[in-house]
Amino acid sequence: MADPTQMFTGLGDVPAAPAEEAPTADSGGGFFRRLVDGLSKSSRALTGQIQQIAFDPDDSEAWERLEEALLLADCGVPATVEVIGRLERRAAAGGLAPGADLAPVLAEEIADMLAGAEARIDVAERPTVILMVGVNGTGKTTTVGKLAEHLRRVGLGVVVAAADTFRAAADEQLEAWATRADADFVGSAHGQDPAAVAYDGIGAAVARRRDVVLVDTAGRLQTQVGLMDELAKIRRVIAGRLEGAPHETLLVIDATTGQNGLVQARQFSAATPLTGIVLTKLDGTAKGGIALAIAHELGVPIKLIGVGETLDDLRPFDADSFARALLGLGAA
Numbered sequence: 001m002a003d004p005t006q007m008f009t010g011l012g013d014v015p016a017a018p019a020e021e022a023p024t025a026d027s028g029g030g031f032f033r034r035l036v037d038g039l040s041k042s043s044r045a046l047t048g049q050i051q052q053i054a055f056d057p058d059d060s061e062a063w064e065r066l067e068e069a070l071l072l073a074d075c076g077v078p079a080t081v082e083v084i085g086r087l088e089r090r091a092a093a094g095g096l097a098p099g100a101d102l103a104p105v106l107a108e109e110i111a112d113m114l115a116g117a118e119a120r121i122d123v124a125e126r127p128t129v130i131l132m133v134g135v136n137g138t139g140k141t142t143t144v145g146k147l148a149e150h151l152r153r154v155g156l157g158v159v160v161a162a163a164d165t166f167r168a169a170a171d172e173q174l175e176a177w178a179t180r181a182d183a184d185f186v187g188s189a190h191g192q193d194p195a196a197v198a199y200d201g202i203g204a205a206v207a208r209r210r211d212v213v214l215v216d217t218a219g220r221l222q223t224q225v226g227l228m229d230e231l232a233k234i235r236r237v238i239a240g241r242l243e244g245a246p247h248e249t250l251l252v253i254d255a256t257t258g259q260n261g262l263v264q265a266r267q268f269s270a271a272t273p274l275t276g277i278v279l280t281k282l283d284g285t286a287k288g289g290i291a292l293a294i295a296h297e298l299g300v301p302i303k304l305i306g307v308g309e310t311l312d313d314l315r316p317f318d319a320d321s322f323a324r325a326l327l328g329l330g331a332a
Contacts, residue, residue: 004150004151004153004154005154006120006315006316007120007121007150007303007304007315007316008120008121008122008123008151008154009120009121009122009123009124010122010123010124010125010128011123011154011156012124032321032325032331034307034308034313035307035315035321035322035325036325036328037283037307038282038283038307038308038313038325039282039283039288039307039322039325039326040283040328041283041284041285041286041288042073042282042285042286042287042288042289042326043288043325043326043327043328044286044328045072045073045286045287046069046070046072046073046288046289046326046327046328047103047327047328049065049068049069049072050066050069050102050103050106052065053065053066053069053102054099055096055098055099055100055102056098056099057088057091057096057097057098058098063084063088066084066087066102067080067084070083070084070289072287073286073287073288073289073326074258074259074287074288074289074290074293075289075290075292075293076259076262076289076290076292076293076296076297078293078296078297079113079289079292079293079295079296079297082113082296083106083109083110083113083292086109087102087105087106087109090105103327103328103329104327104329106323106327107323107324107326107327107329108323110292110323110326110327111319111320111322111323111324112319113292113295113296114291114292114295114302114319114322114323115319115320116295116301117291117295117300117301117302117317117319118301118302118316118317118318118319119276119301119302119303120303120316121248121250121276121303121304122247122248123151123156123211123212125244125245125247126211127159127202127205127206127210127211127212127213127242128211128212128213128247128248129202129212129213129215129238129242129245129246129247129248130147130212130213130214130215130246130247130248130249130250131198131215131217131234131235131238131246131248131249131250131272132144132214132215132216132217132250132252133217133219133231133249133250133251133252133268133272133274134219134251134252134253134264134268134278135219135264136167136219137219137254138219138252138253138254138257138280138281139252139254139280139281139306140216140217140219140252141164141170141173141174141216142173142177143252143278143280143304143306143314144160144174144177144214144216145160145173145174145176145177145178145180145181146177146311146314147214147314148160148177148178148181148183148214149177149180149181149311150311150314151181151183151211151212151214152181152182152183156211156212157183157184157208157209157210157211157212158178158181158183158184158210158211158212158213158214159183159184159185159186159201159202159204159205159208159210159212159213159214160174160175160177160178160181160183160184160185160186160201160213160214160216161186161197161198161200161201161202161213161214161215161216162174162175162185162186162187162188162197162216163188163194163195163197163198163201163215163216163217163218163234164194164216164217164218164219165188165189165190165191165192165193165194165197165218166190166191166218167218170216171187171188174187174216175187183214184204184205184208184210186200186201186204194217194218194230194233194234195230195233195234195236195237195238196237197215198215198234198237198238198241199237199238199241201213201215202238202241202242202245203241206242215234215238215246217230217231217234218230228267228268228271228272231268231271231272232271232272235249235272247275248275248276249272249273249274249275249276250274250275250276250277250278250303250304251264251265251268251269251274251276251277251278251300252277252278252280253265253277253278253279253280253290253294254280254281255279255280255281255282255284255285255287255288255290255291256281256284256285256287258285258287258290259290259293261279261290261294262290262293262294262297262298265277265294265298265300266297266298269298269300274298274300275300275301275303276300276301276302276303276304277294277295277298277300277301277302277303278302278303278304278305278306279291279294279302279304279305279306279317280305280306281306282305282306282307283306283307283308283313288326289326291305291317291322301317302317303316303317304316304317305317305322
């Protein structure tokens, strides 16, 4: 079972979960194995392209084919240019000989580029307010539910506020997760003001001395001005209800959407300050390089990744493990 303490900072002296429920660390590299399996589509596509390259640092066509392989993996143009530039500097310094195995070298450079993107969710404030944003279909509501369960496992009391008041299924799904995680649930009538639900959720946490408030929000198309205005209003109401809140604003992105996910990230980032990215459904895409594109272009840390449907498949992002799994390599 995963150790959820790895997801969070600022736990302080919060009591641990009961001994019979306390999580244990994976043995035998369990999660790395799942990460490799989850990224298998991406790694097969990327390594398959790389293995076809008869690499010679003096061959411009070899560089072009490597660039194409990275772009096909959805690493994005700016990040791809940076990776190629790093490898060219290595080659100029004599660090890349003809016929070199590019996979471990690429993994090293990608890990180095992603290292600054690693961060954990800060739950030091009492209560900590975490605002979850993203378009419908990204796995946002499920991620809120899984987070509630992980927070329970580290001994934190949670309030889940269903501020997506336009989709009844979201309310029902969240309430089921809240029950499972022994969290307090604050719902609403259909069409109620979402900001009012967020306000009530914080009020409930303060009154009941809960540690964390998870606020789920609507996820209609990000191109709709109304949605962004609504998010801005929710933030203002939250800030007015509790000084310093929201303490975290996490954007949930479906990795299978590739560059569309990057577009979403840019638009949400322009509308509301983001503190982190949750990248879901990495097990369903051949374009896992989107993590590199997002981290490189936005400078927003990737705090969590999802590589499957189970609770333990939502994990903190680790740059080195991700890079090695993306290139189909074993654990370092």
